[in-house]
Amino acid sequence: LSDKLDKALHVLKGHGSITEVNVAETLKEVRRALLDADVNFKTAKEFTNTVKEKALGQDVLTTLQPGQLMVKLVKDELTQLMGGETAGINLSGAPTVILMSGLQGSGKTTFSGKLANFLKTKKTKKPLLVACDVYRPAAINQLHVVGDQIGVEVYSEPENKNPVQIAQNAIEHAKTNGFNVVIVDTAGRLAIDEAMMTEIANVHQAIHPQETLFVVDAMTGQDAVNTAKAFNERLNFDGVVLTKLDGDTRGGAAISIKSVVNKPIKFIGTGEKMDAIDVFHPERMADRILGMGDVVSLVERAQEQFDEEEARKLQKKIAKNQFGFDDFLNQIQQVKKMGSMKDLVGMIPGAGKALKDVDIDDDAFKGIEAIIHSMTPTERSQPSVINGSRKKRIAKGSGTSVQQVNQLLKQFDQMSKMMKMMQGGGGRKMMQAMNK
Numbered sequence: 001l002s003d004k005l006d007k008a009l010h011v012l013k014g015h016g017s018i019t020e021v022n023v024a025e026t027l028k029e030v031r032r033a034l035l036d037a038d039v040n041f042k043t044a045k046e047f048t049n050t051v052k053e054k055a056l057g058q059d060v061l062t063t064l065q066p067g068q069l070m071v072k073l074v075k076d077e078l079t080q081l082m083g084g085e086t087a088g089i090n091l092s093g094a095p096t097v098i099l100m101s102g103l104q105g106s107g108k109t110t111f112s113g114k115l116a117n118f119l120k121t122k123k124t125k126k127p128l129l130v131a132c133d134v135y136r137p138a139a140i141n142q143l144h145v146v147g148d149q150i151g152v153e154v155y156s157e158p159e160n161k162n163p164v165q166i167a168q169n170a171i172e173h174a175k176t177n178g179f180n181v182v183i184v185d186t187a188g189r190l191a192i193d194e195a196m197m198t199e200i201a202n203v204h205q206a207i208h209p210q211e212t213l214f215v216v217d218a219m220t221g222q223d224a225v226n227t228a229k230a231f232n233e234r235l236n237f238d239g240v241v242l243t244k245l246d247g248d249t250r251g252g253a254a255i256s257i258k259s260v261v262n263k264p265i266k267f268i269g270t271g272e273k274m275d276a277i278d279v280f281h282p283e284r285m286a287d288r289i290l291g292m293g294d295v296v297s298l299v300e301r302a303q304e305q306f307d308e309e310e311a312r313k314l315q316k317k318i319a320k321n322q323f324g325f326d327d328f329l330n331q332i333q334q335v336k337k338m339g340s341m342k343d344l345v346g347m348i349p350g351a352g353k354a355l356k357d358v359d360i361d362d363d364a365f366k367g368i369e370a371i372i373h374s375m376t377p378t379e380r381s382q383p384s385v386i387n388g389s390r391k392k393r394i395a396k397g398s399g400t401s402v403q404q405v406n407q408l409l410k411q412f413d414q415m416s417k418m419m420k421m422m423q424g425g426g427g428r429k430m431m432q433a434m435n436k
């Protein structure tokens, strides 16, 4: 056996011919899922490139179950991108001082309450909430309502308009009254402005918090990244709180923020109630972003349906340059075996939802099949003989147009070229070609 053929067969043993398509396809879907989940374009692209490199490095295509390995690679990489491990919070200090930062409406006040409640359940923690949003009486009131709800004391000075002083006084109050965690809620504006940044930076400098948390609404998507950047430049915060993950949002902001500011996401908020708080788990978020169950079944289904014997026969034909339209027809039938198009599209994260009401049926294949059926055996095995007058005859016979016949011939030509490439350089070359 020649080296080339050996290599090609080896690829096929691992269901190479279809899974190479799957690798590229899977990554395309992953990228789409990431974009759907509000991951910024650059991050999504870098991510899929990294996974592709790793896939090639591990010779995914020559393993027994390339699809599963692929899925695992994607998930692991995504988990890694979000910090890998769950990040804890620093509860050292006497008392521990935790400062909240973020835009107005991001969920700082709500999260301050949730965190106090969360810590209270640890028997050794006695939290104190501090109202440093001094501009709106309603804000101070809001924190008192929250405090009452969870049975946590709230420190406020309604007449004092200096947040730095209030925070310092609160810490003194905590020391003399046996509180060991001080959670400082601050004011936010609707957009980043210099006055707000200076104010929170001053508070930060004065009280030396063990934890400065940046609270961000997950639904703000791309904007979340810019806000995170601005706050991080001023505060060099320790961690991120991603709120409002109970909605439709998929949480891609988690990835974008992590990759831009390189700070761990520590908690997530999943509702308005005081117990709607969770420690952030990168792996679970990876599942959520990818709608992973669906990607897994898509890949598995594609693999199941591809008959290995069929593939081997095909490989022989390609090797002998005998691949023709009959084989092409065969391939289409294989694809159809995988299930209806609508089913398949439904499994693609993101796309499923968007295309739910669009009517996709298998008619897309019908035209192609009709054209091939109208070809003579010679034309099928040697497509190069198909000239202008033959094209006209085929179009007429199949109830299509010459344009459609041309289109199919072009597709076929591309497919044949790709197959030859596969033979020559193995999977790597093909993947490169497909991802240009």
Ligand code: GDP
Pocket: 102, 103, 104, 105, 106, 107, 108, 109, 110, 111, 188, 243, 244, 245, 246, 247, 268, 269, 270, 271, 272, 276
């Ligand atoms: P602040 O201006 O940063 O203090 O934000 P608030 O804590 O006042 O929250 C703004 C709004 O978002 C309020 O209506 C909250 O009830 C709501 N909110 C906060 N966190 C969550 C969350 O995790 N899920 C949902 N659904 N709503 C939230």
Ligand code: MG
Pocket: 105, 108, 109, 110, 133, 139, 185, 186
């Ligand atoms: Mg507030």
